[in-house]
Amino acid sequence: MMRSMFSGVSGLKVHQTKMDVIGNNIANVNTVGYKSQRVTFSDVFSQTLQGASSASDDTGRGGLNPMQVGLGVKVSSIDMLMTQGAAQRTDNPFDLMINGSGFIVVGDATGQYFTRAGALRQDDEGNLTIANGMRVQGWPSVYNEKTNKYEISQQEVSSINLADPTIKNSKPSMTTKTQLSGNICNTADAATTTIRFYDSVGNPYTLDMHFKKAEGAQNQWNIELGTTIKDSAGNEIKLAKAPTLAEGTSITFTPNGSLDSDKGHLALKFGDGNNSDNGGATLLETTGSTISDLDIDISGLTQYAVQTDIDPKTLNGNAAGTLTGYSVGSDGIITASYNNGDKRSIAQVVVAEFDNPEGLEKAGENLYTTTTNSGDFDGVGKAGIFNTGVLEMSNVDLSSEFTDMIITQRGFQANSRIISVSDEMLQELTQLK
Known part of the structure; x- marks a missing residue:
């Protein structure tokens, strides 16, 4: 009888522990990233009243199973369930x-x-x-x-x-590549566009480029460059030597209007024409900065019977920029954005x-x-x-938790009945005299 009472006490303890875990799970149902827990039980050591015996030809009797009385229950484990929680959008x-x-x-x-x-x-x-x-x-x-x-x-x-102080601003860089695309009308006699580029400290400049149809040739255009460059205010800045095109001053289109494949790029030279002493860069005495020779991609130019529409683009180089915000990619890389269009990787989570x-x-x-x-x-x-x-979100499943709560409650009640019935039996025993 005393064994049954102790078994009931152990049952009350483990069901109370399980109820504590269930209560904690439900309390954290809205806790960000919370991982729910579960409780498993196992029986404790059993008292052997009679050991097992095998069959015997001498006695003519069969084998006997062991007779054991269990001594209650214990908490076997409290496990964390590392399943993925649902997503909560926050933006x-x-x-x-x-x-x-x-x-x-x-x-x-x-x-x-x-x-x-x-x-x-x-x-x-x-x-x-x-x-x-x-x-x-x-x-x-x-x-x-x-x-x-x-x-x-x-x-x-x-x-x-x-x-970090280096993050607040984006460094300027010189332009080395530009692009001209679009169309030059085949019935026109001239067309003009403006190339934009940046110097070593981020100052923007422009250079005019004029296309004039060669005399007696329907598909050939001569290129004339401006003798000066202009800053953002429109002021002309004189160079030591006028800009030149290293590979000639004309381009040719095929009869079907596409650019002759022999010349898809123009090499624009500033200063002395080769700048070998300064790494391809030309010093501007008015600002103390430098500008680089330009590789102009003209492979996208055409000569069709439609309106002239030449689109110049700066492929690299930028002015100095200030920080405008951050973004985080799916790979955890934090990127800073600047008002000059530049982007920079700062760190990775x-x-x-x-x-x-x-x-x-x-x-x-x-x-x-x-x-x-x-x-x-x-x-x-x-x-x-x-x-x-x-x-x-938390991976707590409320339906499972409430179901476990009912089972735990009934288990606690049943074990309490073991104690009360064992007590009544002890009371009957004391009243035998």
């Missing part, structure tokens, strides 16, 4: 939802932590943080002199800061993956820490796949 560019496995890496002076809650924000010093102020960690952007671009460097993660994510230990505030059964973080991480402007 905040710094809200990130991880697709698949992995955790965003965060940290402070106490160490590194991991979270699925991607509600990121920027503090007053430009640090990318989570709600409790811990800094988000990822890969930095490093300037590559060969490509003249900022590129993500896959190295040990570090705190992401968006207020990465994810940490573990051999056994269920083995992580909850640290509160949607954070996890590693344990001996989860596996370690290598300090580098890997590129993740994110939904931007979206948060991962």
Whole structure:
């Protein structure tokens, strides 16, 4: 009888534990990135009243099974369910939802932590943080002199800061390539367009280019260049030598109106015509800056019987720009945008993956820490796949939780009856005398 009472007590304890877990799951039904838990039970050691015996020809009897009395129940495990939660759209560019496995890496002076809650924000010093102020960690952007671009460097993660002084402004760059496309009317005698380009400090300039039909030739056009360039205010800037075209001053179209394939590019030279002493750049004494020789792509020009419409484009080079905002790509790369149209990669949010994510230990505030059964973080991480402007909701299933609540309640009630009935039996025993 006492064994039954103790079994009932153990049943009450484990069902109370399961109810605690269910209550915590329901309480966190709207917690961003929360992972629900479940409880499993197992029986405890059983007392053997009689061991098993095999059949015997000597006695003529068959084998006997063991006789055991169980001593109750215990909590076998409390597991985290790492299934993906539903998506909640926010349209905040710094809200990130991880697709698949992995955790965003965060940290402070106490160490590194991991979270699925991607509600990121920027503090007053430009640090990318989570709600409790811990800094988000990822890969930095490093300037590559060969490509003249900022590129993500896959190295040990570090705190992401968006207020670096080098981020606030976009550096200017010289124009080296332009393009002319469109049509020159085959019945016209002349056409004019204006090439636009930037110098080494981002000042814009223009150069007029005139097309005149060659005498006695229907498909040949001579090109005349302006002798000066103009700045943004329309002021003329004289050069030491007038601009020249290195490969001739005429272009030819085929009878069907397309450009002769022999000349799809024009090489425009400034200054002395070769600029070999200054890396292809010409010094402007009025501004102290330099301009580069231009490669003009004219392969898109045609000569049809329609209105002249030459479209000049600047293929590279830009003025200095100021920061206008940030965006986060599906690969976690944070890109800064500038008012001159330039874009720059600043950093990349990465994810940490573990051999056994269920083995992580909850640290509160949607954070996890590693344990001996989860596996370690290598300090580098890997590129993740994110939904931007979206948060991962809790994966708590209310229908399952309420069903488990009913089962748990009934189990608790049944075990309480064991205790009350055992008590009544003990009371009958004391009243035998």
